[in-house]
Amino acid sequence: MASDTLTSSARTDAEISGLDALEIAGRDKEISRGARIWAATWPKLAALTIAILAWQLVVWSGWKPPYSLPGPMEVGRELISQARGPQLWDGLVTTLRRAAVGYVFSAAVGLLLGLAVARSKVLRAAIGSMITALQTMPSIAWFPLAILLFELSEKAIFFVVVLGAAPSIANGVISGVDYVPPLLLRAGRNLGARGLNLYRYVIAPAALPAIVAGLKQGWAFSWRSLMAGELLVVGISQTSLGAQLTYSRDLSDAPWLLSTMIVILVVGLVVDAAFGAADKAIRRRWGVLDQAGN
Amino acid sequence: MTSTTTAPQGATTAVALSGVTKVYGRGTSAVLALDGVSLDVAPGEFVCLVGASGCGKSTLLNLVAGLDRPSGGQIGLAGDTNPGLMFQEPALFPWLTVEGNVEVPLKLRRLPRAERRERVAELLRTVHLADFGRKRPHELSGGMRQRVALARTLALDTPVLLMDEPFGALDAMTRDILHDELERIWSERQLSVLFVTHNVREAARLADRIILLSSRPGRIIYSTEVNIPRPRRIDSPEVAAIAADVTERLRTEVGRHGQ
Ligand SMILES: Nc1ncnc2c1ncn2[C@@H]1O[C@H](COP(=O)(O)OP(=O)(O)OP(=O)(O)O)[C@@H](O)[C@H]1O
Ligand SMILES: [Mg+2]
Numbered sequence: 001m002a003s004d005t006l007t008s009s010a011r012t013d014a015e016i017s018g019l020d021a022l023e024i025a026g027r028d029k030e031i032s033r034g035a036r037i038w039a040a041t042w043p044k045l046a047a048l049t050i051a052i053l054a055w056q057l058v059v060w061s062g063w064k065p066p067y068s069l070p071g072p073m074e075v076g077r078e079l080i081s082q083a084r085g086p087q088l089w090d091g092l093v094t095t096l097r098r099a100a101v102g103y104v105f106s107a108a109v110g111l112l113l114g115l116a117v118a119r120s121k122v123l124r125a126a127i128g129s130m131i132t133a134l135q136t137m138p139s140i141a142w143f144p145l146a147i148l149l150f151e152l153s154e155k156a157i158f159f160v161v162v163l164g165a166a167p168s169i170a171n172g173v174i175s176g177v178d179y180v181p182p183l184l185l186r187a188g189r190n191l192g193a194r195g196l197n198l199y200r201y202v203i204a205p206a207a208l209p210a211i212v213a214g215l216k217q218g219w220a221f222s223w224r225s226l227m228a229g230e231l232l233v234v235g236i237s238q239t240s241l242g243a244q245l246t247y248s249r250d251l252s253d254a255p256w257l258l259s260t261m262i263v264i265l266v267v268g269l270v271v272d273a274a275f276g277a278a279d280k281a282i283r284r285r286w287g288v289l290d291q292a293g294n
Numbered sequence: 295m296t297s298t299t300t301a302p303q304g305a306t307t308a309v310a311l312s313g314v315t316k317v318y319g320r321g322t323s324a325v326l327a328l329d330g331v332s333l334d335v336a337p338g339e340f341v342c343l344v345g346a347s348g349c350g351k352s353t354l355l356n357l358v359a360g361l362d363r364p365s366g367g368q369i370g371l372a373g374d375t376n377p378g379l380m381f382q383e384p385a386l387f388p389w390l391t392v393e394g395n396v397e398v399p400l401k402l403r404r405l406p407r408a409e410r411r412e413r414v415a416e417l418l419r420t421v422h423l424a425d426f427g428r429k430r431p432h433e434l435s436g437g438m439r440q441r442v443a444l445a446r447t448l449a450l451d452t453p454v455l456l457m458d459e460p461f462g463a464l465d466a467m468t469r470d471i472l473h474d475e476l477e478r479i480w481s482e483r484q485l486s487v488l489f490v491t492h493n494v495r496e497a498a499r500l501a502d503r504i505i506l507l508s509s510r511p512g513r514i515i516y517s518t519e520v521n522i523p524r525p526r527r528i529d530s531p532e533v534a535a536i537a538a539d540v541t542e543r544l545r546t547e548v549g550r551h552g553q
Contacts, residue, residue, distance in 0.1 A: 015471055016422045020438060186361050187385040190376065191450065192402040201398060205389045286388040287432025 070255045078255035079262060087239060092263065095230065095241040098154070102161035103222045110166040110218060111211075114173025128174070131167045139164035139225035143232050157229035165222035172214010176207025209282050216275040223268055307372065308454050308486035309335040309358060314367035316353050327353045329511035330367070337372065337453070340480060340487045342501035344494055344540060346548050350512030351490040355379060355456045358488065377454035378447035382462055384439035386431040392418070392442050393427040399449040417445040420479060437468035441475075448479070455480075457489045461496070470528060473499055477524065494544065498536040499528040506540065508547050516543050 052072050059071040066074075082088040117123045117131070139160055146156040180203050188202035230242020239247070241264055248257035316328040327350040335341050345351055356362045358369055359379040371377060386395050393414050400410045418424050421441040431439055440460055447455065461469045477500065480487055491497050497504045498520060506516035518540070522532045 016475075019468060019471070020422075020426075020435075183381060183383060183385045184387065186356075186379075187381065187387075188398075189361060190359055190379045191399040191446070192376065193398075197402060201402070202387070205387065208389070282389075285430065287430055 067252065068254055070258065075255050075258045075262070079259040082256070082259055087244070088260075088263065091239050091241045091244050091260075092267075094239070095226065096267070098157060098161070098230075098240065099223060099226050102158050102226065103165060103219060105158075106162045106165035106218055106222055107169055107215060109162060110169025110214070111173055113166065114170035114214075115177070117170065118174045118177035124174075131170050131174075134163065134167040135171060137163075139221060140228045140232075142225075143229065146229075147233070152233045156233055157226065160229050161222045161225045164225035165218040168221055169211075169214045169218040172211050172217065173207065176210030176214070177203055179210065180206040209279070209286070212275065212279055212282060216272075216279070219271055219275065223271070227264065306336065307334045307370070308337045308339070309333075309372075309377070309488060310368075310370040311354075311358070312368045312370075314354070314357060314369060315365050316350065316357060316362070317365040326511040328357075328364075329513050331507075331512065331514055332367075333505065333514060335454075335486050335488055337486055338484045340489065340500055340502045342497035342504045343488060343490045343507060344492060344497050344504055344544065345507030345512065346509045346544065347492065349507045349509040351492075351507060352382075352458055354507075354512070355458050355488065355490060359456055371454065373453065375452045375454075376450070377456050378450040378452045379456045380440075380443055380447050380458065380460045382459045384431065384436075384443040386439060386442055386446070388431055390430075391427065392423065392429050392431065392434070395431070395442055396446045396449050399446065413449065417449055420448065421445045421475065437464050437472065440464065440472065444476070444479075448483070453484070453486060455485045455487045457487065459491055460489075462491070462493070469496070473528065474525070476500070481524075494540045495528055495533060495537045497540065498522075498533045499526055504536070504540055506543055506547070515547060516540075 055072050059066065059069060063069070070078075113131070117128055142160045142163055143156070146159045150156040150159060184202055184206055185198070188198050191201075193201045227242050230240045231246055234243045234246050241260055244260045245257060245264075248254075248260060311331055311333045314328055314331045315326070318325040318327055331354065333341075343351055343354065353362070356379075357364050358371075358377060360376055361379070387398070390398070396414045396417050397410055400413055405413070414427070415424065418427055421444055423438060423441055423445065426434065426438065431442065434442065444460070461472055464472070473496070476487075479485070489497075489500060501520050504518050504520060505514055507513065508515045518536070520536055522530075522536070526533055
């Protein structure tokens with residue numbers, strides 16, 4: 001077994017590459033991009049077609065008169081004509097502006113609050129369970145109080161949106177920080193990360209998936225609160241999407257009502273898809289996504 | 295913790311433990327994990343710590359690494375740098391690539407970007423992973439992950455390396471190769487190594503000195519020099535003889551608890 005160091009190191013090198021090749025081999029199987037997109041899209045298209053068909057069947061059955069339940073063709077025509085005029089876009093802009101302002105503010109409050117509670121034992125004992133309690137409160141139940149405090153104004157809506165969204169976001173941050181694997185914390189500390197650096201290099205990235213989940217849930221709550229608010233707090237001059245729902249009902253304009261609902265649904269879906277994509281990207285990076293990609 | 299990390303006298307010891315005690319919990323549920331452990335590691339020495347499961351080996355390494363405070367006694371380190379600690383699991387950051395992981399300690403030491411890149415490439419070459427820098431930890435095998443963890447720990451540039459059963463979960467073939475690698479890196483960089491294992495053969499293969507810890511409380515009960523010339527082979531008769539001796543003493547120790 002006498003071998004000098006040179007040949008022994010060459011041997012090691014070859015063995016290591018050999019083992020690595022074995023261990024890494026046969027992993028990726030490339031599927032074309034078009035095929036992948038199609039695979040993800042066709043079930044959705046099929047479901048949409050079925051839903052529209054079912055709607056049309058209900059209309060044809062004569063269950064309700066066409067002036068209260070119009071068919072998809074009529075609503076589609078209404079949607080197109082709405083899209084040509086300024087009213088829908090004005091409403092969309094108003095609603096999205098409110099959503100963005102309320103959500104960004106909620107995210108800031110939620111992130112700071114969550115971080116503070118996660119860091120401090122006293123704060124956690126004091127308000128940790130209160131945040132969870134706030135989360136269980138249906139946001140629409142806040143409106144009477146909000147209207148008393150701020151009257152029928154944008155401020156009332158903003159108040160309820162923030163109360164709806166911020167606790168979810170804070171809870172996401174808290175659970176994210178709580179569940180950072182202790183092993184990674186120790187590793188980070190051993191590598192020289194202390195104080196703020198530990199947050200930057202270990203805690204924040206490790207908590208990211210939970211934070212994104214909290215942000216997603218916060219969005220869902222703020223979007224619902226906003227719609228409830230716009231339905232209740234009408235009479236403000238701007239014609240938000242929620243106000244348009246109320247007006248169209250007052251005017252018994254069913255096609256307008258349904259086409260507005262479709263717009264609201266689409267906005268919700270688009271934002272949800274954005275969060276879904278972020279979540280998926282993170283999971284892919286972390287390797288917690290299975291090979292099939294879902 | 296200046297009181298427990300004073301530099302040992304002279305440069306004759308890289309790590310010096312004297313009378314180190316560790317108690318977990320308090321009151322009736324207190325566990326005495328380590329009881330008066332005194333131990334010196336000379337610069338450039340490779341020391342293997344062997345003991346039954348639960349005897350306080352990980353506790354000892356965590357104390358030396360400064361991740362926990364001893365309940366009593368002194369821990370001294372040459373220089374003032376923290377020793378690098380390699381955990382039983384790779385403990386890699388899943389959100390970073392292999393390169394990114396190795397780069398973390400360099401970033402924390404505020405090395406300039408160009409130098410960091412150079413060092414990362416060099417370290418990955420050292421552990422034979424030069425072609426895998428862009429991969430993520432989950433794309434690698436267990437042995438490769440441990441090599442990344444080793445590279446990341448080496449990036450600390452500390453003279454003292456603490457290793458907590460780093461190869462415990464690997465197959466024999468991979469482990470043999472990593473023993474060769476570790477021995478090479480240790481002698482090239484003139485590291486002082488405190489290596490924990492419960493594999494007695496592994497200890498005989500690697501160590502200059504083997505130290506046996508008793509269980510509950512952890513105390514040093516036996517210490518032996520291993521004077522087999524290097525490079526060694528894990529299946530050589532000399533290594534087997536040392537391993538047999540240590541195993542015998544370990545059996546006696548474990549048997550003492552059965553009575
Ligand atoms: N955080 C803790 N709190 C309470 N007891 C602990 C804690 N960590 C370790 N112990 C106890 O201290 C003793 C030593 O534990 P340690 O993890 O150091 O053992 P070990 O020698 O590394 O074992 P193994 O070989 O299984 O890794 C054990 O009895 C364990 O139950
Ligand atoms: Mg252990």
